[in-house]
Amino acid sequence: MHPQVEAVTAAIRERSIRSRAAYLAQIQAAPPGRKGLSCGNLAHGMAACSATDKDRLRMVDAVNIGLVTAYNDMLSAHQPYESYPAQIRQALRGMGATGQVAGGVPAMCDGVTQGEPGMELSLASRDVIAMSTAIALSHNMFDGALCLGICDKIVPGLLMGALRFGHLPVLFVPAGPMPSGLPNSEKARVRELFAAGKVDRDALLAAESASYHSAGTCTFYGTANTNQMLLEAMGLQLPGASFVAPGTPLRDALTNHAAEQVVRLAQAGDVRLADILDERALVNALVMLLATGGSTNLTIHLVAIGQAAGLQLRWEDMAALSAVVPTLAHIYPSGKADINQFHAAGGTAWLFSQLLAGGLLHEQVHTVAGFGLAHYCHEPVLQDGKLHWREGPQVSLDESILRPLETPFLADGGLRLLQGNLGRGVLKVSAVDQAHWQVSAPCRVFDDQEAFVAAFQAGELDRDCVAVLRFQGPRANGMPELHKLMPYLGVLQDRGHQVALVTDGRMSGASGKVPAAIHLCPEAANGGPLAYLRDGDLIALDAGQGYLKVALDEAAWQARTPALQPQSIRRGLGRELFAFMRAEASSAEQGGSVFTASLQQADR
Structure with missing residues (x-):
């Protein structure tokens, strides 16, 4: 080993x-299972079964x-x-x-x-x-x-x-x-063209439907x-x-x-x-x-x-x-x-x-x-x-897809634990070109995805930029994935800009070529560092060294008051039914689960 x-x-x-x-x-x-059930319990449990299945269910060793x-x-x-x-x-x-x-x-x-x-x-x-x-x-x-x-x-x-x-x-x-349908890379290309306004919705839907078919x-x-x-x-x-x-x-x-x-x-x-x-x-x-x-x-x-x-x-x-x-x-x-x-x-x-x-x-x-x-x-x-x-095969049948230990795509697993004065998070670099592992740029802070898209469409992000999406953690709004942003960020990167995403939300396995510092803890809704950021703050992200920092001296940082989560009530499409879960959710680092505290108590 x-x-x-x-x-x-x-x-x-x-x-x-x-x-x-x-x-x-x-x-x-x-408990011992079926053999420990009362006759009434067992009768209920097999009432709808066939006669043959009932005969078997009556046998405790079946x-x-x-x-x-x-x-x-x-x-x-x-x-x-x-x-x-x-x-x-x-x-x-x-x-x-x-x-x-x-x-x-x-x-x-x-x-x-x-x-x-x-x-x-x-x-x-x-x-x-x-x-x-x-x-x-x-x-x-x-x-x-x-x-x-x-x-x-x-x-x-x-x-x-x-x-x-x-x-x-x-x-x-x-x-x-x-x-296999439309290649995923082609689907991603059409998404970026749509984000840039170069193809219409019909072309986008045709590409998506050819991929998911x-x-x-x-x-x-x-x-x-x-x-x-x-x-x-x-x-x-x-x-x-x-x-x-x-x-x-x-x-x-x-x-x-x-x-x-x-x-x-x-x-x-x-x-x-x-x-x-x-x-x-x-x-x-x-x-x-x-x-x-x-x-x-x-x-x-x-x-x-x-x-x-x-x-x-x-x-x-x-x-x-x-x-x-x-x-x-x-x-x-x-x-x-x-x-x-x-x-x-x-x-x-x-x-x-x-x-x-x-x-x-x-x-x-x-x-x-x-x-x-x-x-x-x-x-x-x-x-x-x-x-x-x-x-199984003794050699890879296509080394553009699978490589042996001697010649890997990367020497490591491509997962980075990021730490710094903006908290702790993770970043996956396996799809990110090494030229984009370091980003240093002023940030633009958003509290929801719609505001980001509006800023992109208004031409406000056509520059080096770290997009900060906060109040996206488990307690804020249930921690949704933020894929809606990636085609837009991809367009900015293709234009030659330094760009990155920093968020207390999720991105998942479909995250691609833009560096994304995700799962930031503590989240903004718990008074985490992202709540103190302001537009224009200089953020440095280094995937190689594993750090995520804002260039602000301690005195200036302490003088700020944290932004409050927008008071939009999470109602509609059943979201109000999950308010109690958001209130009890643990941090992303602890699994983002409502069970964390109860399991810890039970295991003492």
């Missing part, structure tokens, strides 16, 4: 001794699997899940087991809500999903669970909820990416596909299952195998979710995040996921690993390739083999595929109609 990986793992383990012990004690004390599904027609990635329950139940019956949809969880599409008021519910939806998962599994009818979810907040929410039922075996079941996960390497990569790294999804297209025989075979495998795990009773997701699995997920230039959203979600398992992960851990984990994959926005091209170039099997060979992943861990992460160096195939796993 690489000594830095060992050191970070040991640090997480050491600081989590009390909270992890409390979590495991709670899991050990879980396995019943709970399905928690994020199916809806709004998310292209989740639309294929419509037919999964029937398929999975059939596969379970073939194993002498039963399955029930335990519950559905909300699943919003960030692509639909980007730049809209509904985006302010996005991060909060993760915690709602976690609670919905807990409600689904609280019926205590189940010997294992299958989680059907892929996208942004859905996978973290499902996992956070399922972890509180860590006494069960749990598998995640993907649905696969949509076929069918059922399946979006093909750029945003949070959804990062989730899939990390589920494999944590050993919670079948090897190589993430990026097999929906509606194919191989996809169906993998779904059936997931159903069969959770039954095997439940029958064996020796590998629970709590056994799989420990500090080593969390570190493996971090390494995969860094090696692939994955979504910065996971710098928030992995902290919250760790808390749900009694593990205390910090941004310093991420920075320490980023210093030694090389970037081996270039997938849009870091490169030009989409996720289908990544899969064809060698995909997850090749990545796992490289990272294991470099001592960057813990191999001796439990997974849903068996003991040892080496299972994930294999890829699924159909032979004579039957599912098998074969050894």
Whole structure:
């Protein structure tokens, strides 16, 4: 093992001794499940089942699997899940087991809500999903669970909820990416042309529709596909299952195998979710995040996921690993390739083999595929109609997409922890040309995205400029993503200006060529440094050195009073219902979660 990986793992383990012990004690004390239910409880739980399934459910040693599904027609990635329950139940019956949809969880599409008021519910939806998962599994009818979810907040929410039922075996079941459409780089080019007023809305909609065009996960390497990569790294999804297209025989075979495998795990009773997701699995997920230039959203979600398992992960851990984990994959926005091209170039099997060979992943861990992460160096195939796993490629099939440890795209993971008198935040440089890693320019301060767009359209930003978007944190407005700004900032950069974004909001995996210092803590709504900034203050950002500073002496800084958040009431589109969550949300550095305080109290 690489000594830095060992050191970070040991640090997480050491600081989590009390909270992890409390979590495991709670899991050990879980009730006995269906066999402990009263006759009335059991009768209610199986009332709608077929006669055959009822006969099995009466047998205390028979396995019943709970399905928690994020199916809806709004998310292209989740639309294929419509037919999964029937398929999975059939596969379970073939194993002498039963399955029930335990519950559905909300699943919003960030692509639909980007730049809209509904985006302010996005991060909060993760915690709602976690609670919905807990409600689904609280019926205590189940010997294992299958989680059907892929996208942004859905996978973290499902996992956070399922972890509180860590006494069960749990598998995640993907649905696969949509076929490649208009190249993502071309889509981005049209967006910038529209922002510059050079093409009309019809041209923009045509480009977007050619990119997002069918059922399946979006093909750029945003949070959804990062989730899939990390589920494999944590050993919670079948090897190589993430990026097999929906509606194919191989996809169906993998779904059936997931159903069969959770039954095997439940029958064996020796590998629970709590056994799989420990500090080593969390570190493996971090390494995969860094090696692939994955979504910065996971710098928030992995902290919250760790808390749900009694593990205390910090941004310093991420920075320490980023210093030694090389970037081996270039997938849009870091490169030009989409996720289908990544899969064809060698995909997850090749990545796992490289990272294991470099001592960057813990191999001796439990997974849903068996003991040892080496299972994930294999890829699924159909032979004579039957599912098998074969050894993955020994070399990259396209070094513009995947490179070996000896010749990485970057020597490190491209994730920077930024510190300075403007607080602490993160910045991803894997898609940013090194010529733009240092920016020093006067700032222009905005309290919402609409004001920024108006200033751009009025020609007020056509110069070197650091755009500051404040009051975008978890407590201010739910911490929406700010992709609406990137085409405009890209236009300014293309005109030769030094530009950067500084914000207490989010940007995620789709952030691109403009340096973006995000997740600033403490946030402006809590009196953080961004609340003291004024137009024209000189801000220096250095991704290489990891600092973010404003050039203002201490006396002048102390003489200022913080700006107050605009008194726009967060009403409309249901936002008023989430006011209590905004009030209780922890900082981005602590996971941006309403559960942080309660979990810390429970783990004492």
